[in-house]
Amino acid sequence: MLVAENLIKTFPGVRALDGATLRVSPGSVHALLGENGAGKSTLVKVLTGVYQPDGGRITLDGDDLRLTGPMDAQAAGIGVVHQERNLIPAFSVAENISLHHLPHRRGVVDRARMRAEARRCLGLLEVELDPDAPVATLSPAQGQLVEIAKALSLENRVLLLDEPTASLTGDEADHLYAVVRRLRDSGRAVVLVSHKLEEVFAVADTLTVLRDGRSVASGEALAGFSQSRVVDLMVGRAYEQVELARREVNAEAVPALRLADVATAHGHRDVSLEVRPGEILGLYGLVGAGRSELAKAILGLGRITAGTVEVHGKPARIATVGEALRRYRLGYVTEDRKDEGLFLDQQVTRNIAVTVWRRLARLGLVPDRAERRLALDFVGKLDIRISTPRQVAGQLSGGNQQKVSLAKWLAADCDILIVDEPTVGIDVRTKAAFHELIAGLAADGLALLLISSDLPETVALADRIAVMSDLRIAGVLDNDHDYPRMSRQIIRMIHAETHAEAA
Amino acid sequence: MSVATEEGRTESAETVRKPPRIPWWANPRVGLVILLILLIALFTALRPAFLDTKLTLVPLQSDISVYLVVGLAQLMVLSLGHMNMAVGRMAAMSAFVMGLVHDQLGAGLVVSLLLGLIAGGLLGALAGLIISRTGVNSFVVTLAMDFALVGLITILYTSVTDGVAFPTLPAGMDALRFDTFADYCLGDVCGPRIPLVVPFAVAAALLVGLLFRFSRLGREMLMTGANIKAAELSGIPTKNRIVQAHALSGLIAGLAGFLLAANNGAFSASIGGEFLLPSFLAPVLGGTLLAGGAVSVLGTVLGATLTQVIYKGLNLLQFQLDQLQLYIGLVLLAALSLDRARHVIAERRGAKL
Numbered sequence: 001m002l003v004a005e006n007l008i009k010t011f012p013g014v015r016a017l018d019g020a021t022l023r024v025s026p027g028s029v030h031a032l033l034g035e036n037g038a039g040k041s042t043l044v045k046v047l048t049g050v051y052q053p054d055g056g057r058i059t060l061d062g063d064d065l066r067l068t069g070p071m072d073a074q075a076a077g078i079g080v081v082h083q084e085r086n087l088i089p090a091f092s093v094a095e096n097i098s099l100h101h102l103p104h105r106r107g108v109v110d111r112a113r114m115r116a117e118a119r120r121c122l123g124l125l126e127v128e129l130d131p132d133a134p135v136a137t138l139s140p141a142q143g144q145l146v147e148i149a150k151a152l153s154l155e156n157r158v159l160l161l162d163e164p165t166a167s168l169t170g171d172e173a174d175h176l177y178a179v180v181r182r183l184r185d186s187g188r189a190v191v192l193v194s195h196k197l198e199e200v201f202a203v204a205d206t207l208t209v210l211r212d213g214r215s216v217a218s219g220e221a222l223a224g225f226s227q228s229r230v231v232d233l234m235v236g237r238a239y240e241q242v243e244l245a246r247r248e249v250n251a252e253a254v255p256a257l258r259l260a261d262v263a264t265a266h267g268h269r270d271v272s273l274e275v276r277p278g279e280i281l282g283l284y285g286l287v288g289a290g291r292s293e294l295a296k297a298i299l300g301l302g303r304i305t306a307g308t309v310e311v312h313g314k315p316a317r318i319a320t321v322g323e324a325l326r327r328y329r330l331g332y333v334t335e336d337r338k339d340e341g342l343f344l345d346q347q348v349t350r351n352i353a354v355t356v357w358r359r360l361a362r363l364g365l366v367p368d369r370a371e372r373r374l375a376l377d378f379v380g381k382l383d384i385r386i387s388t389p390r391q392v393a394g395q396l397s398g399g400n401q402q403k404v405s406l407a408k409w410l411a412a413d414c415d416i417l418i419v420d421e422p423t424v425g426i427d428v429r430t431k432a433a434f435h436e437l438i439a440g441l442a443a444d445g446l447a448l449l450l451i452s453s454d455l456p457e458t459v460a461l462a463d464r465i466a467v468m469s470d471l472r473i474a475g476v477l478d479n480d481h482d483y484p485r486m487s488r489q490i491i492r493m494i495h496a497e498t499h500a501e502a503a
Numbered sequence: 504m505s506v507a508t509e510e511g512r513t514e515s516a517e518t519v520r521k522p523p524r525i526p527w528w529a530n531p532r533v534g535l536v537i538l539l540i541l542l543i544a545l546f547t548a549l550r551p552a553f554l555d556t557k558l559t560l561v562p563l564q565s566d567i568s569v570y571l572v573v574g575l576a577q578l579m580v581l582s583l584g585h586m587n588m589a590v591g592r593m594a595a596m597s598a599f600v601m602g603l604v605h606d607q608l609g610a611g612l613v614v615s616l617l618l619g620l621i622a623g624g625l626l627g628a629l630a631g632l633i634i635s636r637t638g639v640n641s642f643v644v645t646l647a648m649d650f651a652l653v654g655l656i657t658i659l660y661t662s663v664t665d666g667v668a669f670p671t672l673p674a675g676m677d678a679l680r681f682d683t684f685a686d687y688c689l690g691d692v693c694g695p696r697i698p699l700v701v702p703f704a705v706a707a708a709l710l711v712g713l714l715f716r717f718s719r720l721g722r723e724m725l726m727t728g729a730n731i732k733a734a735e736l737s738g739i740p741t742k743n744r745i746v747q748a749h750a751l752s753g754l755i756a757g758l759a760g761f762l763l764a765a766n767n768g769a770f771s772a773s774i775g776g777e778f779l780l781p782s783f784l785a786p787v788l789g790g791t792l793l794a795g796g797a798v799s800v801l802g803t804v805l806g807a808t809l810t811q812v813i814y815k816g817l818n819l820l821q822f823q824l825d826q827l828q829l830y831i832g833l834v835l836l837a838a839l840s841l842d843r844a845r846h847v848i849a850e851r852r853g854a855k856l
Contacts, residue, residue, distance in 0.1 A: 355737050
């Protein structure tokens with residue numbers, strides 16, 4: 001029996017696990033549930049030795065388990081199949097399955113034994129696959145099965161499956177669940193992390209529900225729960241009501257940004273949205289629902305295959321971010337500030353002024369003075385803490401970096417802003433300041449599309465909330481800022497959607 | 504305004520971290536200057552002729568000028584984090600066009616130079632275009648281009664000339680080769696003993712410095728090199744910037760080809776054959792990163808100077824060519840290692856470099 005008790009894991013500014021407890025018995029399927037950001041991934045990473053907990057203890061059959069790295073977890077017989085693929089596409093099925101313990105004879109790989117091992121593991125799953133086929137030629141579902149086979153090859157007693165059906169069709173998922181039941185019947189413990197409640201109820205025996213890093217249910221038999229009770233447990237999240245000044249949005253105004261029946265090369269279908277000046281439209285969804293990809297398609301970084309995009313009532317054809325900025329005054333604050341939002345090795349002033357060099361330049365030269373004045377103006381307005389204007393962006397704290405990432409669009413005088421996950425990885429205090437800042441921008445008349453996976457944040461800030469699920473808009477709700485009611489409605493909307501998909 | 508308000512904020516939750524100053528000795532430029540002084544003192548002590556103006560200093564200045572411009576050509580694409588492996592062959596093609604325009608059309612110095620520079624720029628732009636459209640690594644693209652151009656240059660020279668060089672030079676090239684400002688006097692006042700090619704290199708260095716420091720174009724190239732995704736998402740036309748940086752690299756390589764032709768007294772097929780390694784040495788010794796996003800023009804000047812001083816000094820000490828190369832290689836390795844050691848020590852002391 002695998003028991004994790006009172007696990008604590010703190011990241012700068014965030015307590016990701018705050019007394020999480022998990023009990024998993026052999027021969028059972030255990031569901032690990034929780035909202036975005038509740039701590040599920042962190043818990044999986046602690047159990048597989050990727051993170052070391054700051055507190056609490058893990059025991060396996062009563063023995064203390066110290067996991068200082070993924071190898072320790074493997075040695076203890078804890079295997080994991082991550083949501084993202086970890087297979088090497090150019091290698092064969094057999095090579096991938098035996099990757100961490102290739103059978104060899106005097107340094108030469110014993111291919112016959114490797115194939116036999118692959119057949120044995122695939123046989124346990126009752127899967128017919130050619131061990132010599134390169135993984136690149138497999139479907140996502142087959143890839144998933146190979147990953148499970150790989151985990152079985154390591155003789156794991158506990159198997160963690162993180163969102164195993166995210167990329168599978170209904171039939172494929174059914175097959176996977178048959179496999180999961182077979183693993184359970186062979187005496188293994190399976191931990192299933194999933195957003196899809198239907199599936200969880202179909203296959204799991206016991207459950208743990210995480211909320212704000214704490215277990216609000218741990219190890220109880222699933223039979224005693226109804227689906228709506230589980231939803232209540234998930235969303236009853238600690239919620240500090242931020243008192244933000246109420247704004248009036250002119251519902252008659254011409255939308256600043258309007259999408260009508262937009263489809264993209266990424267797979268979005270029939271996306272229709274409207275954001276009016278002075279309005280915050282929340283775009284909520286699970287991670288992977290396709291929200292950032294939609295934003296990037298609007299900016300010309302992805303292809304729009306059907307439908308229309310209108311800016312201030314006029315059709316807009318946007319091919320590049322530069323065009324979005326100059327012709328339509330539309331900016332995008334990325335969710336990935338380190339990779340896409342900032343130039344970490346460059347000065348703060350340059351990071352802010354980069355979008356306006358074109359405007360500041362005289363005869364192709366950017367006057368230092370004007371750049372500095374403009375940048376410092378926004379440093380002051382957004383209260384960005386810097387020691388000198390020449391400081392490089394990489395030395396700032398996360399919150400200040402995020403402000404710099406936002407400042408460049410304000411400097412560029414945008415009147416439509418797409419803000420993607422603005423408060424990820426930011427401590428609570430700075431988060432509140434950020435919320436005020438965003439509300440203030442809307443009060444100044446900007447149209448904001450707020451992409452967020454943080455439900456309390458979305459409900460606190462948005463005037464209306466669009467829920468995205470599987471690359472479609474599942475619905476748009478008027479936000480009455482009644483958190484318990486809004487959150488239930490939204491969660492149900494997402495689950496209804498995935499349910500319809502599975503049927 | 505920032506200074507005035509900072510004091511009052513120190514009690515807030517997030518304390519402002521003051522970045523430690525980079526110690527002066529961790530600046531690669533300072534190291535180069537010290538190394539230069541030491542080497543010049545050493546060479547002078549061993550061979551007083553090292554300070555002989557006519558024998559050493561004048562040709563040294565001409566050589567530094569050529570290799571400074573070669574380094575600047577490479578610096579243009581290093582700003583992107585790219586490489587131009589065809590820098591020498593672009594110089595050669597450019598020089599070929601200059602010779603051809605003069606030889607076949609009888610054009611003068613200025614016209615020949617300009618058309619040659621344009622040819623170099625176009626070759627660079629072609630490389631940049633291929634890199635930005637296909638996404639293939641700049642190293643691979645320019646390396647392939649270098650191979651193609653090696654063959655093309657031989658073919659061109661054999662079909663137009665005796666196979667080695669153009670027989671004539673535009674009027675004025677000889678002055679660039681032999682004269683210094685001391686040969687031009689206003690009454691009794693004559694200029695310093697500086698060869699006429701030096702102003703070309705100085706002007707190139709100043710323009711490139713200006714480009715990266717103040718111009719939107721240069722800054723956007725640096726931003727593209729620093730983080731291409733963020734540059735794209737900040738509205739910078741990154742593909743154009745890549746093409747432009749490579750075009751400028753080709754153009755400046757053409758200028759280096761011209762200066763070498765002036766020094767050698769011929770537009771020949773062998774121009775540019777020795778450019779590749781020095782083109783990296785000058786910027787890299789001067790502290791420019793291969794990763795892109797930051798360049799140092801002053802460092803490139805010092806780097807080019809150091810390499811040529813070592814070369815000249817060892818030459819004067821009558822080292823054989825193979826020995827010469829061995830020692831230059833060793834000195835450069837030592838210089839780079841020292842530079843790295845300085846960085847590590849500075850980092851340990853808490854400075855963020």
